[in-house]
Amino acid sequence: MNKQHSIEVVVGAFMAAGLVALFFLAMRVSNLSAAGDGTGYVLTARFANVGSLKARAPVTMAGVRVGRVEDVKFDKSTYEAVVTMRIDRSVDSIPDDTFANIFTAGLLGEQYVGLEAGGSEDYLKDGDEVQHTQSALVLEQMIGQFLFSKAEEGGK
Amino acid sequence: MVIEALSRLGRVGIDALGSLGRAHLLLSRMVAGSSEVVRRPPLLVAQVYNLGVLSVLIVVVSGLFVGMVLGLQGYYVLSQFGAEESLGVMVAASLVRELGPVVTALLVAGRAGSALTAEIGLMKATEQLSALEMMAVDPVRRILVPRLWGGIVAMPLLAGMFSAVGVMGGYFVGVGLLGVDDGAFWSQMQAKLDFDEDLVNGVIKSLGFGIVVTWIALFQGYDSAPTSEGVSRATTRAVVHSALAVLGLDFVLTALMFGN
Numbered sequence: 001m002n003k004q005h006s007i008e009v010v011v012g013a014f015m016a017a018g019l020v021a022l023f024f025l026a027m028r029v030s031n032l033s034a035a036g037d038g039t040g041y042v043l044t045a046r047f048a049n050v051g052s053l054k055a056r057a058p059v060t061m062a063g064v065r066v067g068r069v070e071d072v073k074f075d076k077s078t079y080e081a082v083v084t085m086r087i088d089r090s091v092d093s094i095p096d097d098t099f100a101n102i103f104t105a106g107l108l109g110e111q112y113v114g115l116e117a118g119g120s121e122d123y124l125k126d127g128d129e130v131q132h133t134q135s136a137l138v139l140e141q142m143i144g145q146f147l148f149s150k151a152e153e154g155g156k
Numbered sequence: 157m158v159i160e161a162l163s164r165l166g167r168v169g170i171d172a173l174g175s176l177g178r179a180h181l182l183l184s185r186m187v188a189g190s191s192e193v194v195r196r197p198p199l200l201v202a203q204v205y206n207l208g209v210l211s212v213l214i215v216v217v218s219g220l221f222v223g224m225v226l227g228l229q230g231y232y233v234l235s236q237f238g239a240e241e242s243l244g245v246m247v248a249a250s251l252v253r254e255l256g257p258v259v260t261a262l263l264v265a266g267r268a269g270s271a272l273t274a275e276i277g278l279m280k281a282t283e284q285l286s287a288l289e290m291m292a293v294d295p296v297r298r299i300l301v302p303r304l305w306g307g308i309v310a311m312p313l314l315a316g317m318f319s320a321v322g323v324m325g326g327y328f329v330g331v332g333l334l335g336v337d338d339g340a341f342w343s344q345m346q347a348k349l350d351f352d353e354d355l356v357n358g359v360i361k362s363l364g365f366g367i368v369v370t371w372i373a374l375f376q377g378y379d380s381a382p383t384s385e386g387v388s389r390a391t392t393r394a395v396v397h398s399a400l401a402v403l404g405l406d407f408v409l410t411a412l413m414f415g416n
Contacts, residue, residue: 013209020320021317024356025323028346029319030354130235
């Protein structure tokens with residue numbers, strides 16, 4: 001009886017330690033604590049080109065993360081990319097003339113959506129669309145344009 | 157001459173298929189008898205102790221060293237690209253996704269799986285299993301089922317400990333010794349690792365490995381020739397087969413989970 005009891009205690013400690021380890025991984029290692037867990041409100045934006053923007057990419061304002069990209073879809077009638085963003089509920093004062101850009105973190109880093117607040121008094125609500133957008137900078141296109149303009153200069 | 161070679165090949169094939177079939181029959185009997193764990197919880201507790209608690213030391217120590225090596229090697233490569241801050245991502249992602257479940261499964265196969273096979277094989281060789289049957293006690297339900305479930309319960313917990321300790325080992329080397337920024341180490345890790353995609357998939361993997369490792373160990377013991385030589389062969393086979401099965405299954409699961 002006594003031995004059985006002590007085994008139970010040790011097994012209980014083992015299972016507790018295992019669960020603590022998994023909890024540690026969930027909270028400290030993965031983004032569970034920072035995840036939006038489906039709350040907040042949704043904004044959409046249309047871009048001519050989203051580059052390599054992916055779902056779960058951060059949405060930032062003034063460099064601070066205020067939400068995440070939920071979905072990137074292709075609109076086959078306008079040939080544009082429709083980006084759905086979930087914004088934290090606490091950030092409820094985004095002006096409706098806000099500018100949405102796609103930036104790259106560092107030269108080779110991941111792409112993210114940067115919102116630049118406008119001056120309007122009216123705020124965006126759930127389901128609204130950000131009207132002013134700027135596409136991602138595609139490095140190859142820029143190099144191409146640069147070479148093209150250089151070639152033009154040389155021709156003159 | 158040719159006929160003889162053909163018949164030998166045929167016998168190998170039939171033997172392999174036969175043991176595969178017996179293994180699945182045993183698994184289905186174990187699954188069917190799983191209610192035994194609910195009816196007699198102390199049997200399960202004892203097996204979680206045998207398979208889990210007694211493996212904690214080797215798993216935690218290996219996890220620590222694997223994490224520290226990952227920290228050193230990762231720092232060496234990442235510093236060439238000026239991306240030392242991503243060290244946390246690299247260490248945590250490789251531990252949680254791959255190394256935690258796989259290395260834990262290999263360690264458990266070596267430490268606990270072989271012991272299971274030897275135990276069951278000796279029970280068979282000394283006719284303890286037959287004795288149970290004579291007393292109208294089903295040895296599959298009484299002996300094998302608690303061990304299978306013990307392995308299934310213990311494996312994800314051990315893998316979690318392995319990964320957690322490994323991340324701390326990587327933290328110790330990266331931040332403590334090599335001077336990676338403390339905040340960047342954790343924040344990049346949290347930004348890049350996903351709860352569903354990385355952590356839950358890792359736990360699913362280790363559940364699968366728990367089933368496979370204990371199943372193979374139990375089957376090899378249950379199917380062993382009832383002699384001392386037979387038990388020793390079965391023990392070797394249990395370790396080899398579970399290691400191969402874990403690595404093969406890992407590829408399949410990785411392709412399914414992260415392949416898109």
